Amino acid sequence: MNEDETSVGIGSPPERRKQMRLKALWIGIWLAFMSAPVKDLVDAHHTAWATALGTFGLLVFVGSYLLLVYRHTSKALDPLRVRSALAFLGVLAVVLSLTLGTPWLVLFVYVSVSVGATLPLAAARWLIPLVTAVLIGIGAAGGHPREVISALAFPALLGGFAMAGVRQMIRTTIELREARATVAQLAANEERLRLARDLHDLLGHSLSLITLKSELAGRMLPGRPEQAAAQVADIEQVSRQALVDVRSAVTGYRRPTLPGELAGARTALAAAGVTADIPTDVPDGLPEEPEEVLAWGLREAVTNVVRHSGAHRCTVTVAPRQTLGGRVLELTVADDGRGAGGTRPGNGLTGLAERLATVDGTLTTRPTHPRSGKGFTMVLSVPFESGLGSAE
Numbered sequence: 001m002n003e004d005e006t007s008v009g010i011g012s013p014p015e016r017r018k019q020m021r022l023k024a025l026w027i028g029i030w031l032a033f034m035s036a037p038v039k040d041l042v043d044a045h046h047t048a049w050a051t052a053l054g055t056f057g058l059l060v061f062v063g064s065y066l067l068l069v070y071r072h073t074s075k076a077l078d079p080l081r082v083r084s085a086l087a088f089l090g091v092l093a094v095v096l097s098l099t100l101g102t103p104w105l106v107l108f109v110y111v112s113v114s115v116g117a118t119l120p121l122a123a124a125r126w127l128i129p130l131v132t133a134v135l136i137g138i139g140a141a142g143g144h145p146r147e148v149i150s151a152l153a154f155p156a157l158l159g160g161f162a163m164a165g166v167r168q169m170i171r172t173t174i175e176l177r178e179a180r181a182t183v184a185q186l187a188a189n190e191e192r193l194r195l196a197r198d199l200h201d202l203l204g205h206s207l208s209l210i211t212l213k214s215e216l217a218g219r220m221l222p223g224r225p226e227q228a229a230a231q232v233a234d235i236e237q238v239s240r241q242a243l244v245d246v247r248s249a250v251t252g253y254r255r256p257t258l259p260g261e262l263a264g265a266r267t268a269l270a271a272a273g274v275t276a277d278i279p280t281d282v283p284d285g286l287p288e289e290p291e292e293v294l295a296w297g298l299r300e301a302v303t304n305v306v307r308h309s310g311a312h313r314c315t316v317t318v319a320p321r322q323t324l325g326g327r328v329l330e331l332t333v334a335d336d337g338r339g340a341g342g343t344r345p346g347n348g349l350t351g352l353a354e355r356l357a358t359v360d361g362t363l364t365t366r367p368t369h370p371r372s373g374k375g376f377t378m379v380l381s382v383p384f385e386s387g388l389g390s391a392e
Contacts, residue, residue, distance in 0.1 A: 041055055064088060068086075069118070093110075094134070108131055108132070117163040274313065278316045279318055283384070286384065290382035294318075304376070309376060310337045331381075335368065335377075365377065
C-alpha cells in the first residue's frame with residue numbers, strides 16, 4: 001500500500017476516507033479517559049432519569065468535542081463558532097459534574113484540551129488555567145477526594161498547553177507550506193520573465209529586420225529583381241544568425257550547474273535512504289565549462305552511490321586547493337559502501353575522465369577506508385585560476 005494514501009501530513013486536511021479514519025482514530029484514542037463517567041453510568045448509582053440524562057449529556061459532550069477538534073486542527077473555523085462551542089462544552093462539564101459526581105470532573109480535561117487545540121496561544125494561556133481552576137473549585141466545593149482533584153488538575157494543565165503547542169506547530173507548518181509554494185511560484189514567474197527577456201533580446205531585432213527586408217524585397221521584386229535577391233540573401237543571413245543565437249541560448253538553459261546538481265544530489269540521496277553531508281554553497285569565479293564538467297561528475301558519482309554502492313552515508317565537499325601546478329577546485333564524493341573492489345572502470349567514469357581532459361582536469365578514485373578497502377571516493381579536480389584572481 002502506498003504510504004501517501006494513508007498518512008496525513010502535519011497541517012494537511014485529510015483527503016481520502018482512510019486518512020479521515022486515521023485522523024479520527026488519533027483524536028478519538030484520547031477518549032479512553034472517558035471510562036470514569038461511563039463506569040459511573042453503568043454501575044447504576046443514579047436514578048433511571050439521571051442515568052438517561054447523563055448518557056445523553058455524555059454523548060452530546062463527546063460529539064461536540066470530536067467535531068470541534070477534528071474540524072479545527074487543519075482548517076480554522078469561525079472564531080464565534082469556536083467560542084460558542086467551547087462555552088457549550090464548559091457549561092455541560094459544569095452541569096454534569098455538579099449533578100452526577102466525582103467521575104465527571106474528567107470532562108474539564110477535555111475542555112482544557114479543546115481550548116488549547118482551537119484558541120490562539122494568547123487566549124489559551126489564561127483560559128486553560130481558568131478551566132483547571134474551575135475543576136479544582138467544583139471538586140473542593142463538592143467534597144470530592146483531593147487525590148482525584150490532583151490527578152485531574154495536572155492532565156488538564158499539561159494536556160491543554162500540549163495541544164496549544166501542537167496547534168501552533170500545525171499553524172506554523174501550514175504557513176511554511178504556503179510560503180514555500182509562494183516562493184516557488186515567484187521563482188517560476190521570475191524564470192518566465194527571464195526567458196521572455198532573453199527571447200526578446202535574441203529574436204526581437206532579428207525578426208523585425210527580417211520583416212522589414214521581406215517587405216522591401218516584395219516591393220523590389222517586380223522591377224528590380226537583382227536588388228530583391230540581395231535583400232533575400234540578407235534575410236537568409238539574419239535568420240541563420242538568429243537560429244545560431246537561439247541554439248546557443250537553449251544550450252545555456254540546459255547546461256547543468258554545480259549548485260543545481262548539489263541540490264539534486266541531496267534529494268536523490270535522501271530518497272535512497274543515504275545520509276548525505278552536502279554543502280550548500282560553492283566558490284565563486286569558476287568558469288562555465290569547468291563548472292559544467294564538475295556538475296556532470298557529481299551527477300555520475302551520486303548515481304553510482306545510489307545504484308551500486310549500498311552505502312549508508314555519502315559526503316560531498318567542494319573546496320579550492322593550491323598545488324604545485326597551480327590553484328585547483330576539487331569536488332570530492334566519498335561513500336561508505338562496498339567499494340569498487342577489483343572491477344574495471346565503467347563507461348561512466350571513462351566518459352567523465354574524457355570530459356575532464358577537455359578542461360585540463362583530472363579524476364582520481366580510491367577506497368574511502370584503505371585498510372579495509374571499503375567505500376569509494378571520487379575526486380574531480382579542475383583549474384581554478386579565475387577564483388584566485390577574483391579573490392584578490
